[in-house]
Amino acid sequence: MMSLQDKLYNWLTIKVVVDARPEDTAANDTKEMFERLLLEEHGISHPVVTKDEIMYFINIERNGEPKTYRFPRDLIEVMLDQITEEPEKYVNYPEK
Known part of the structure; x- marks a missing residue:
């Protein structure tokens, strides 16, 4: 099971x-899947993303408590x- x-x-x-x-329909579908997991399994519906030269920051509220997660930009942007x-290698196949 994946952690939050x-x-x-x-x-x-x-x-x-x-x-x-x-x-990109596949990317959109995957994003929506993770958004469902975040909501259904962790009660997170509106993560707020910011970034600087080095890091991405995700601010969430969970059980009434704010929390910030940080991730290096080079790791987050590797797929892009x-x-x-x-x-x-990444042709988009739109739904018909």
């Missing part, structure tokens, strides 16, 4: 891809970097 931190990491990684490629470097 693992789910936030995966959600943020795919969110970065969706933000750059909003037409791969897609950008080899777009032919």
